[in-house]
Amino acid sequence: MTPTAPEGAASAAAQTQPDQTETPAFGRVLLKISGEALMGDTTFGLHPPTVQRIAREVKSVRDMGTEICMVIGGGNIFRGLAGSAQGMERTTADYMGMLATVMNALAMQSALEELGVFTRVVSAIPMDQVCEPYIRRRAVRHLEKKRVVIFAAGTGNPYFTTDTAATLRASEMSCEAIFKGTKVDGVYDKDPKKHADAKRYETVSYDEVLQKHLGVMDASAIALARENRLPIIVFSLDEPGGFRGILAGRGTYTRVTA
Template identity: 55%
Template sequence: MQYKRVLLKLSGEALMGDRQYGIDPKRLAEYAQDIKEIVDKGIEVAIVIGGGNIFRGVAGASNGMDRVQGDYMGMLATVINGLALQSALEDAEVPTRLQTAIKIEAIAEPYIKRRATRHLEKGRVVIFGSGTGNPYFTTDSAAVLRAIEIDADVILKGTRVDGIYNEDPEKNADAKKYEFISFDDVIRKGLKVMDMTAFTLSQENELPIIVFDMNTRGNLMKVVSGENIGTKVNNL
């Protein structure tokens, strides 16, 4: 395997499948099987998941809601998704722990770096919920922060697109896909990979990012095996 410890970033929208909102149990089960396959190979897996399929703080703020309140609602949405993913993984017989930056002891452990690392060493998948626990920070920022803290080898950003393009491939069939690109080039070209706070944090800590299509079965295994799936961003 190419990597020993990975941080998998999933968007909340990814859990919707073909639905307009909420969680698609079929898509959830597919993700659980993909994750199980790499765990069985000895890969240590941590996961940060968004909450956009349930609620977005920014969207709430644009409709007149207080931004801070909206962001906290979004954090709780990520906990709901984390619980759903935990259930799917345990149905697939994958030992799992859910840790949250906001204390909700009845359903999850509080985030403690050393405890999270120990779980990973024991082969448990650790799901990090509620983002960073602070408003104005996205789950992208949470993913990079947690990856740095647990000393992950790479951030795997699973999306519905098979990499980074110079233009939106869903709007332009002639868009060019990058197999490798530097952090500096992403900034210079104005490409949308993560929000800028998360992206610069990853760059400063020399933590590579791989953007790939998570909705194609087997792609996750190909990525951790070192195949050129998706687009890799690093300090070239």
């Protein structure tokens, strides 16, 4: 549907016009990326050119007509488990990690809106001055209006990772798949950066991911995806046009399914 004011009718029409040259394989997806993906070649924080590049990838998929939401980790700023390991109380450390995801979400929102993509940051922890609180029906409505929705602050609860938050939100939004953007083009039986003989899976089952500790997502996230029969597409976020290519039926990736 066409967004209503305040964006304006003319610009809204341009926002919702899909690319007719390719038909996407999915109508609504969730993209999960780590906070480290926003660092680029740096060792901490945000690398603006990398954020902008990912934003262009997201826009290219949105332009196909696919409704897209996102979950971004916070490990480039603060990781709760790391803080806990250094003696910080775990609940406090996890809340700090949630705040880091809000910072990343706002950065991505800024990059997307510079490209003319209407975007909403929706936080599981209320902070009305900077983003919207999570209300499922409102978030669904944003997607229906072809806005990109970025879910921040995880689930709003300590002891749960952003992987679990991504699977939860994808299930709540009735997404057709989770796209997990990584540094490699799929799931391997061992680290391909350390082992030349590593083999990539074309498809792998949820149970196999858990039994072989393949590290796609944490166990809670995989179990939730399995329960909701939600496929996980693991692909390389560093491959230009890779996100759009997979939705168009090409490219290299691993599909995690039943």
